[in-house]
Amino acid sequence: MSAASFDAALRDARDALWLNPGEDLAAPPGATLPSADDVRAASERFQRFAPLLAMRFAELRDTQGVIESALLPAPRLAAGLGLGPSHGRLWVKADHQLPVAGSVKARGGIHEVLEFAERLALQHGLLGRLQDDHRGLASEAARALYARHTVAVGSTGNLGLSIGIAAAGLGFRVVVHMSAEAKPWKKQRLRDRGVEVVEHRGDYESAVAHGRRAAAGDPLCHFVDDERSPLLFCGYAAAVFHLERQLAEQGIEVGARRPLFVYLPCGVGGAPGGIAFGLKLRFGPHVHCFFVEPDQSPCFLVGLVGHGAGRASLPSVYDAGLSNATEADGLAVPRASALAVGLMRTRVAGVATVSDERLFQDLRRAHDLEGLRIEPSAAAGFCGPGRLVGTDTGRAFLRRRGLLDALPQAHHVVWTTGGLYVPEIEFQRFLARAAEGE
Numbered sequence: 022m023s024a025a026s027f028d029a030a031l032r033d034a035r036d037a038l039w040l041n042p043g044e045d046l047a048a049p050p051g052a053t054l055p056s057a058d059d060v061r062a063a064s065e066r067f068q069r070f071a072p073l074l075a076m077r078f079a080e081l082r083d084t085q086g087v088i089e090s091a092l093l094p095a096p097r098l099a100a101g102l103g104l105g106p107s108h109g110r111l112w113v114k115a116d117h118q119l120p121v122a123g124s125v126k127a128r129g130g131i132h133e134v135l136e137f138a139e140r141l142a143l144q145h146g147l148l149g150r151l152q153d154d155h156r157g158l159a160s161e162a163a164r165a166l167y168a169r170h171t172v173a174v175g176s177t178g179n180l181g182l183s184i185g186i187a188a189a190g191l192g193f194r195v196v197v198h199m200s201a202e203a204k205p206w207k208k209q210r211l212r213d214r215g216v217e218v219v220e221h222r223g224d225y226e227s228a229v230a231h232g233r234r235a236a237a238g239d240p241l242c243h244f245v246d247d248e249r250s251p252l253l254f255c256g257y258a259a260a261v262f263h264l265e266r267q268l269a270e271q272g273i274e275v276g277a278r279r280p281l282f283v284y285l286p287c288g289v290g291g292a293p294g295g296i297a298f299g300l301k302l303r304f305g306p307h308v309h310c311f312f313v314e315p316d317q318s319p320c321f322l323v324g325l326v327g328h329g330a331g332r333a334s335l336p337s338v339y340d341a342g343l344s345n346a347t348e349a350d351g352l353a354v355p356r357a358s359a360l361a362v363g364l365m366r367t368r369v370a371g372v373a374t375v376s377d378e379r380l381f382q383d384l385r386r387a388h389d390l391e392g393l394r395i396e397p398s399a400a401a402g403f404c405g406p407g408r409l410v411g412t413d414t415g416r417a418f419l420r421r422r423g424l425l426d427a428l429p430q431a432h433h434v435v436w437t438t439g440g441l442y443v444p445e446i447e448f449q450r451f452l453a454r455a456a457e458g459e
């Protein structure tokens with residue numbers, strides 16, 4: 022892996038798109054671990070727990086415990102981003118409104134907590150079989166069991182919120198190791214719920230390493246390992262089942278003449294990787310997934326480009342001469358998940374990077390034009406459609422895939438990944454920051 026190829030990849034990603042030379046549209050889906058069955062199992066686990074979650078979390082009562090988000094048409098935002106009818110239609114998959122966690126981390130993080138809770142309940146006889154009514158886990162006996170166990174995690178903020186609130190809600194003791202970029206309000210929200218927050222001065226990778234070490238010495242502690250957990254990954258991937266229904270409800274049939282383009286904010290790669298994995302299982306070569314990273318934290322791009330060069334671990338953004346400094350705290354990750362990079366090698370269409378300035382502009386556009394309240398990380402996808410339809414590299418991709426003619430029938434889904442619980446004063450600061458940049 023030469024410095025020159027890093028530089029070229031970073032330049033492509035910044036100016037337009039870095040196109041993944043390893044993408045293989047003919048790759049057989051599901052010949053992997055995790056498998057298609059694992060993704061189905063994650064979805065069924067969410068369903069089994071829904072009645073219990075509805076009891077435990079007031080915000081889930083209306084949905085009977087289902088944690089899902091809307092698929093919103095965004096015509097005004099499309100126009101604001103310079104997309105016309107000839108480019109297809111723009112949608113927002115509104116994971117910024119996911120309850121309990123307030124971010125996409127609800128999918129992966131809560132799934133892993135549920136798996137641990139279910140496994141313990143089976144081991145200790147609180148559930149006889151998986152099919153038993155999980156509302157029984159609201160009992161005193163279950164809470165006492167969970168209180169003896171710890172769930173620990175390292176986080177830049179949102180994964181900690183997701184794991185912390187879900188696990189504390191079921192009765193677990195929870196320890197969250199927060200990296201330097203974690204916002205004070207996220208730590209406070211956890212402490213208000215009895216979660217122990219350990220603050221680290223270092224970056225995300227070192228917070229995870231601390232947490233992993235602390236947990237390794239405790240047999241009653243389950244460490245949620247964002248850099249290598251298949252359970253998180255499958256929780257994210259299960260998003261495909263609901264999205265599939267939402268597309269069908271809108272009369273959208275994804276196919277060769279009706280491509281689906283999906284733009285996903287990327288940190289360590291678990292959330293976008295899992296979602297892309299699920300989408301590929303269902304829509305195969307007709308879905309094209311692009312990840313978007315901050316221009317100082319493109320760890321996934323660096324991981325893909327530097328992968329397989331005989332190194333023990335993936336290279337980091339520091340190896341590529343970048344700082345990992347970004348206001349997009351959810352994406353401020355120096356080194357990608359090897360699990361996600363390995364699974365995305367043949368599946369991701371490309372990667373783009375985005376400046377913080379553009380993130381704030383898009384955050385404001387999403388607010389002004391569609392009334393969305395998102396956090397900076399969640400705005401990353403909005404630069405994607407323009408990079409695809411409006412740059413030479415993007416159009417070369419479309420031409421090579423034979424998709425230029427299909428563009429008017431295309432659907433672009435921008436995944437907005439966090440923001441529900443951002444305090445009003447913080448949100449006003451985001452808007453002010455956007456105004457400054459003009």
Ligand SMILES: *Cc1c(COP(=O)(O)O)cnc(C)c1O
Nearest residue numbers: 179288289290291292351438439
């Ligand atoms: C964590 C996060 C992501 C990306 O998920 P990774 O698994 O780290 O790639 C995107 N947006 C927000 C708001 C997040 O919190």
